[in-house]
Amino acid sequence: MRSSIFDNSKDIFLDTVNAKDFVQLDRVSTIYQSLKDSVNKPLKMILLYGKPGTGKSMFLTKLYHDLSQSKKVYLYNTPILDESEFYKTLAHDLLDVKYRGELNYTQFMKIINEHIVDENPDNIPIILLDEAQLYSATLMENIRLLSDTRKVKFVITLHKTEKEDLIAKEHFQTRIWESIELENASASELKMYIQKKLMKANCFDSASMFQMKSINLIYKLTSGNYRDTNKLLYTLFEIYTWYNENNPIKINRSNISNKLIEMAALHTGLIND
Amino acid sequence: MINVTELEKRWIKFKIKSYIPYIVIIFSLLVILILFLTLSFKDVKDTKIKFTKNDIKKVEKTEEKKTKTKIEKETKTKTKHVKPPKIEKKLVLSPSLNFMQDMQNNTVGYYENKDKVIEKKHKIINKNNTHKIKEKEVAKPLPTPKKIKNSSIQIDISKKNAQEDIDQVIKRFKINNNPALSLFVAKKYYELGKYNKAYNYALITNEINSNIEASWIIFTKSLVKLNEKEMAIKTLKTYYKHSHSNTAKILLDEIKTGKFK
Numbered sequence: 001m002r003s004s005i006f007d008n009s010k011d012i013f014l015d016t017v018n019a020k021d022f023v024q025l026d027r028v029s030t031i032y033q034s035l036k037d038s039v040n041k042p043l044k045m046i047l048l049y050g051k052p053g054t055g056k057s058m059f060l061t062k063l064y065h066d067l068s069q070s071k072k073v074y075l076y077n078t079p080i081l082d083e084s085e086f087y088k089t090l091a092h093d094l095l096d097v098k099y100r101g102e103l104n105y106t107q108f109m110k111i112i113n114e115h116i117v118d119e120n121p122d123n124i125p126i127i128l129l130d131e132a133q134l135y136s137a138t139l140m141e142n143i144r145l146l147s148d149t150r151k152v153k154f155v156i157t158l159h160k161t162e163k164e165d166l167i168a169k170e171h172f173q174t175r176i177w178e179s180i181e182l183e184n185a186s187a188s189e190l191k192m193y194i195q196k197k198l199m200k201a202n203c204f205d206s207a208s209m210f211q212m213k214s215i216n217l218i219y220k221l222t223s224g225n226y227r228d229t230n231k232l233l234y235t236l237f238e239i240y241t242w243y244n245e246n247n248p249i250k251i252n253r254s255n256i257s258n259k260l261i262e263m264a265a266l267h268t269g270l271i272n273d
Numbered sequence: 274m275i276n277v278t279e280l281e282k283r284w285i286k287f288k289i290k291s292y293i294p295y296i297v298i299i300f301s302l303l304v305i306l307i308l309f310l311t312l313s314f315k316d317v318k319d320t321k322i323k324f325t326k327n328d329i330k331k332v333e334k335t336e337e338k339k340t341k342t343k344i345e346k347e348t349k350t351k352t353k354h355v356k357p358p359k360i361e362k363k364l365v366l367s368p369s370l371n372f373m374q375d376m377q378n379n380t381v382g383y384y385e386n387k388d389k390v391i392e393k394k395h396k397i398i399n400k401n402n403t404h405k406i407k408e409k410e411v412a413k414p415l416p417t418p419k420k421i422k423n424s425s426i427q428i429d430i431s432k433k434n435a436q437e438d439i440d441q442v443i444k445r446f447k448i449n450n451n452p453a454l455s456l457f458v459a460k461k462y463y464e465l466g467k468y469n470k471a472y473n474y475a476l477i478t479n480e481i482n483s484n485i486e487a488s489w490i491i492f493t494k495s496l497v498k499l500n501e502k503e504m505a506i507k508t509l510k511t512y513y514k515h516s517h518s519n520t521a522k523i524l525l526d527e528i529k530t531g532k533f534k
Contacts, residue, residue: 235275238275239275239277239280242274242275242277243277246277259284262284262287262288263277263280263281263283263284266280266283266284266287267275267280271287272287273283273284273286273287273290
């Protein structure tokens, strides 16, 4: 059975972090370029922060994807919460050192000093840590000390909450760090995001169905959050697929129905009945 | 897989829920509007009823009481005056309260002094008389006191009659509140030289009907007689501007030139 345009469109909005799915929007591109520039600067640590769903993980993945060919970049999407395990993983990945038993900060520093002799900033390994708010305060402090040695460079992402704001502020005050804040999209950016994403996958018909009226409703429901938008549109195209198969007369193919958007929002929990 | 049929039902519920606040607002606005309209309609009705009732009462009882109290106050204090009418669109006489207070003080003083003077005069006369009598007992025959007594009695009788007439008219005025009667009283008081009372009754007449020219004239004339020439001119000027009356103009000129004192 040949899949419909709605079925194809649905898959585009699956909530996955893939560098290929990165959508180039004006503001996003500017932020990304500044992040890339910051990585080349002799900074010890770069902080990437924002609300959940603003694209931090996507930024980090894209950065890893772009830099991995020219630099030593190591991406950790899932936080390694055990301190010994964290040092052992870094020792293995960065220096190819396999350590048996417990590894503490002092021992790890020794290994670092022994193995990393090259002072050239281009050869400094870059460690990308996602969801850094999950790391303990002690481990975060050790990561900071580790970056102070200038033997490794860290790019960390944080969820923007009151507590994490405080952490960020403290670090700002004491260290010369670069910090980049990611925000939700505006209504026009959201339109560009949806249409570019659909057109990238050759779903031109469904891309043309999104008028400003329906975009405004989506923006109202998601506040421009990329993750919520993806979830909503995935469900929306799932509903379209159902109607297309069971009751095709009921759907308008020229415009996205606000009723169906609201139904999708109800299903995803963005609104409550 | 999404249960779209169930989702559609949820959506209908959601839509109904989302319209509820608007429905409530519209409904409450309608209720407020209806209440407002009914209340305002009631108010209009009530005021109409009150107005007619008041009119009847005015004619029958309440106005009588009002005028009674007014006159009682007037007689008690002699110079206590009626509430001044306002000159807005309708031109009505308005006395200065300060002036009235001054007048009160002056008149009281005047009467007190007069009494004292009279007493003194009496004493002097008595003293003189006794001397004279003593002297005249011997030298000259007594002057005819009977004649003098008779003449004074005659004057008293005429005054009483005039006062009785005025009292009767006042009684009638209390019953029907007719401005012609109050004007008559004002005129009579003016003739008798009771300018304060003339002033008050002219004012009462003017309050009832501000278009009666005679009330303005008596009022102004009384003011002149009460040594309030400037106020009289000012009042008459205001009336002349409004009415262009020849009588008012003539009187105004007379007051200005000093012909009328």
